[in-house]
Amino acid sequence: MAAEIFGNVVERCRAEEESLLGRWREIVAESLRGRMTGAELDKELRDLLDALLSALATGGGTDLNAEPYAEVRALLVELSRNRAHQGFSPRETAVGVYALKRAIRDTVGAEAGFAALSDVIDELGLLTFEIYTKAREEVITNQAEQLLELATPVVKLWHGVVALPLVGTLDSARAQVVMEKLLQTLVDTGSEHAIIDITGVSAVDTQVAQHLLKTIVAARLMGADCIISGIRPQIAQTIVALGIEFGDIATKATLADALMLAISRSGVDFGTEMAKRGL
Amino acid sequence: MERIPILKIGDLLLVSIQVDLQDQTVMALEEDLAQKIVSSGARGVIIDITALDIVDSFIGRMLATIASISRVLDAETVVVGMRPAVAITLVELGLSLDGIKTALDVERGMRLLSGRR
Secondary structure, X not given: OHHHHHOXXXXXXXXXXXXXXHHHHHHHHHHHOOOOOHHHHHHHHHHHHHHHHHHHHOOOOOOOOOHHHHHHHHHHHHHHHHHHHHOOOHHHHHHHHHHHHHHHXXXXXXXXXXXXXXXXXXXXXXXXXXXXXXXXXXXXHHHHHHHHHHOOOOEEEEOOEEEEEEEEOOOHHHHHHHHHHHHHHHHHHOOOEEEEEXXXXXXXXXXXXXXXXXXXXXXXHOOOEEEEEOOOHHHHHHHHHHOOOOXXXXXXXXXXXXXXXXXXXXXXXXXXXXXXXXX | OOOOOEEEEOOEEEEEOOOOOOHXXXXXXHHXXXXXXXXXXXXXXXXXXXXXXXXXXXXXXXXXXXXXXXHHOOOXXXXXXXXXXXXXXHHHOOOOOOOOEEXXXXXXXXXXXXXXX
């Protein structure tokens, strides 16, 4: 039924398949500037063209969501996903589909059914865009998550003393991750002292201070003690100017001072410790 | 109704909460604990909430109340084994449990109490 709107374009494309494919590949290869091998591209386009022509021949119509287009859609999803992950631009990805129009016009000619076929190709192009964007968004989300993981290491400095060196800006999302990670480490390692080192934090505002205080109160509830270290002179001035009160929370200028305090609080006798290790 | 057992270890009392806390259970615990402190002459109370994974403001207040009751009866309270998620929830609720001692586990809690005397 729907097949007649394409006239005999589909049959003629089938007949001219090789030269059509050749022209298509040529146009696409030009825009990709040698970033994909000829064989790779050839296989991709050949599969796609074959699937598209079969779908059109079996009465796919112009509705891309119809059953006959299932394979075409699957191939396109794979194609644009790969392009997105390999870092091709949206234009380079879309050209892969739109170039088919030009290839058909050049080899088969713009005949009666061409307009309908052109509509189908437009739809395919839009679908490609959609998938491309989605794939890129996934990449970005993954990277953001990885960054979050990277940015919050908790290190063990001494028996029962862990440190959390903070670097960069502390927003709500990150503060939440930092808080959970620190508290979980306290439980896992059974540490009673935690040092939060803010040497690498670029700025401390009331919000950041709020996050720090919450973390420290939560750690206290669990039975661990927190020390804030690495407060730079400018930061100290800002804290005072903003009227932030750290109350009875110990603050030290350097990580070394904080470690010393933590060790003395945990009551370690260095002589015995070193003797135990034969130093 | 379920009652939470109170164990006596030396001059300490150990309350280990292993079940979901109902309001009724909590009221009964407050009553039992007060009596037990008086009858045993305990000097310290350890409340183990390792198994507790959900808290609300009621339970937060309950911990504070128990601590106050014990203090009046001259026993010190230590809350041990609070999970990170629970600690975060309490902080978000604005309950910092001021005046209650905390420790990571029962062993450290006992050490904390025995070190005080």
